[in-house]
Amino acid sequence: MSAPAIEIDNLVVRFGRFTAVNDLSLTINERELFGFLGPNGAGKTTTIKVLIGSQRPTSGTIRVAGFQIPAEFDQVKQQFGYVPDTENHIEEFTGRENLELFARLYDMPLSTVDESLARLELSEAADVVVSAYSKGMRRKLLIAREIMHRPKILYFDEPTANLDAHSTELVRELLRDLASQGTTIFLTTHNMEEVEQICDRVAILCRGELVDCDTPTNFVTRHAVRIVKAQFEREGNVIRESLDLDLADQRERLAEIIRHEKCVRVHSQEFDFQDVFLKITGQAYT
Amino acid sequence: MIRSAMIRILLDREFRRLRKNPSAIMLIGLLSAVALLMATSRPVSNKGDQPGPNGASQSAVNVWLIYDQRSQWLDHLSENLPDTPTIRIVHRDRVPIENGTWKLPPQDAAVEVVYGDKFTTDRGFALGKVVLIGRYPGKNAETLAPFWNWFWPALSEYHTGGLRFEQSSEPLNPDAAHTPTSLENTSVADLVTNELIATMLLLIVIFFACCHLLVSFTAQDRERGTLSAIVLSPANTSEILLSKFLFHLLISFGGCLTIVAILKPIVLTQPVLWLVILLSSIGLMCVGTCIATLAKTQASAALLALCYMLGGTVLFYLSTKFTAFYFIKQLAFENYTFPLLFSTMKRPVSVFQAPGLGTMFVLVGAWVGIARSCFYRYGWR
Structure with missing residues (x-):
């Protein structure tokens, strides 16, 4: 059994009277490809925001890669990558310039930029400004940016949204590769097929509460x-x-x-x- | 911990972004062009320089500013005397008298300082009254125009506090016809000097570079999510904030340097000028950071910045009418920016002579604390 990469204990997030996440406890192991499912407004994105430190929890403890969130945010943020559900590129820059900026911030060699671009099949569009990119290309650029520094933990919010069939398969393959190389992947999605195909374990969240958590195979057995x-x-x-x-x-x-x-x-x-x-x-x- | 490498990378990103959006600093180019036109063109002839209807030259007079009691505002004026007209500030006892009347050289005019009784305004503001009675040679009150053109802008640099100044004119020789002038019939253009315009241009550049541009860029970063992407990188919040401040400070200094170099190169070497520009730039950047942090979108941030500018103008106006606003104004660092910039534009000022510089320093320091805490708590969240 590998060590836990993410530990969530009794997490509660409230916005005024509205409880977005209620008493959530989860443990995600290293190298695990973990799917987080739930209907709209279930609290998936709020949970990810707490994990990346952008949302303060109302109560509960969270440890990511051994560091306490949000207290040890500066130490933990170098350990993870986060692919949000909306693109956040610098629109005036080219794809390459966007990636170069982050490569420099992470102190990575600039050769990793070309590697990441090639991996997501964006080499040809590397020198085109992002504002001219299609939605799918922007998504792939975002993924390229977040895998570039080889994070220990990767948070994906809707990894294959806006991607065509080929790119979807490309990204799924990439996720499997990353997991096999030791990256812990935490993804939220509405795509059930994706969950079944690639996830090691799946948690289902509804109205901020954990409803079920198991492997896809066990889900099949239990609910066949x-x-x-x-x-x-x-x-x-x-x-x-x-x-x-x-x-x-x-x-x-x-x-x-x-x-x-x-x-x-x-x-x-x-x-x-x-x-x-x-x-x-x-x-x-x- | 601040890492210079991070600052360099983030600063480089800001400059690259500016290079891709050169129109963002078009206003600074426009203001520089205004300054260049001012510096290279001849001023429109002032009506005060033309001969008066009685044939006397209106600008040839020397003016005796005569007082009974010395006060700080007179000291301030005596430090700012213009080349023309020649103004002598003298005590009443030192004015030559013949047969009980002043015996001034021909063509010389006098301006008598008379302190009136204290009075209370409708709003309960207790003010002292100072009446300046201009006594001009001949029949034309316009001969004193050059004096008034110097007097009012020079006085505006000084914090007159609880004093209200009034101007009136009458002939030195009571037998001559009386042609009164007052502030109301003096054109605004007559009061506007090159130093005043240069100061205004500097203020616009500083506000634009440090408040408007910072608000626009930072709010855009927040709205697009770019800021959160950078915050999640190894760069820490202090480095991000510092790089932003450095970038906007460089633009502000660049714009101010251009305008001062064109309009008044002689003051380029004045440390107080740069100190005031630095302090007001930091203050406005802090205000801009708070606005960009608290606004949800770029559009609302731009509106808030505009409201801040207009609100400031209204506050300064209301401070002349209501005591509450007067005290609030004292807490605004902008209150000290204009007089300090204007003073340095006109003459060399040492750090110790610049009134309000210490207060400004304290107020800007407080803003730095507020902006830092605002950005840390809500900046990217």
């Missing part, structure tokens, strides 16, 4: 539905039936269909993280 969809032809008509294998009469009905009907298609219903997410958060709402 054993339903078979059968499609068969009778007297020229196509009939569809959905059968729950947990019920004995429906299991027999399935056997009967296979034996006596002219089956066109029989398949099990795939596990859908989206459905699980809606079910969990929906339960929390009721």
Whole structure:
């Protein structure tokens, strides 16, 4: 078991009477690719803001890379990278100039600028001013900027928002690479497929409270539905039936269909993280 | 801990940004062009220099400023005497008298200082009254115009405090026809001197570079999130704030240097001038930092900066009418900037002679504390 990279204990964040995060406790281990899910307004971004020190918690303790937040902010900020949900480039600068500024601030060799640009496939647009970049290019430039100094912890708010299919795959591959090289990744997203594909563990937050936290596999196991969809032809008509294998009469009905009907298609219903997410958060709402 | 390498990188970023937005400092170029035009063109002839209707030259007179009791404002004026007209500040006992009347050389005029009784204004302000009675040779009161043109701007440098000054004119020889003049019929243009314009230009440059531009750039950084990106880098908040201050200070000094070099190069070597520019620049940068920090957007920050400027002007006006505002004005470092700049524009002033410099230093120091705490708490959050 690796050491915890992020420890959140009883975090509470209130804005006046509104409680954005309520008694959140989480531990994220080193090298872990951790997904943070929740509907809009669940408190995901507020939690990230507390982790990066831009929002003071109302109560609770937070340790990032062994440092207390916000007390040891100056020491901890060099350990992480933060890709916010909105771009914050210097619009008048070119992509390269933006990255060069941060490379100099992090005391990194300027060769890392070209490496990062190449990794996000932005080399050709490196000398174009950012104001002329598309949304996807801006997003990739932001990611390039934040991975440049090889942070120990990387916070991603919606990593693949505004990216096309190719760039999405590129970024997912990059996240896997970074995690395998030792970077702890904490990401928030609404993309369930992404969570299922790349995350080691997922926490679901709803109305500021932690609803569930597990690995995607365990989520599948715990929430899998054993339903078979059968499609068969009778007297020229196509009939569809959905059968729950947990019920004995429906299991027999399935056997009967296979034996006596002219089956066109029989398949099990795939596990859908989206459905699980809606079910969990929906339960929390009721 | 402040690291010079960080300051250099951040300063370089500010200059690069300016290079990409040269129009941001267009106003300084415009003001420099105004200064250049002023320096290279001939002044429009003053009506006071033209011969009067009685044929007497209006600017040829020497003026005797005659007083009964010496006071600080007279001391101040005596330190600021112009080349023309020739003004002698003398006690009443030293004025030659013949047959009970003053015996002045022909063409010489006199301005008599008479202290009136204290009075209370409608607003409950207790003021002392000083009446300056100009006595001119011949029949034309306009002969005293050059004196008044020097007197009022020179007096404006001095904190007259609880004194109200009034001007009246009458002929030296009572038999001559009386052609009164007053401040009301003296053109504003007659009161405006090159030193006054230079001072105003400097004030505009300092306000623009240190308040308006800083507010605009910092608020833009906050709105775009660039500031938070830089704060999350290894650069610490002090380094970020210091680099911003250095950048705007350099622009302010550059603009002031250009204007002073064009209009009044002789005062370039005056340390007090640069000290006042430095203090007022720091003060305004602190005000700008607070505005940029507390405003949510660049547009609201720009509006707040404008309100600050207009609010200051209204405060200065109200301070002449209501005691409460008068005391508030004393707490504004800007209250000391104008007289100090104007003084240094006119003559060499040593640090010890400059009234208000110490107060300004203290007030600016307080603003530095406020701005620092504002930026640390809310600057990027």
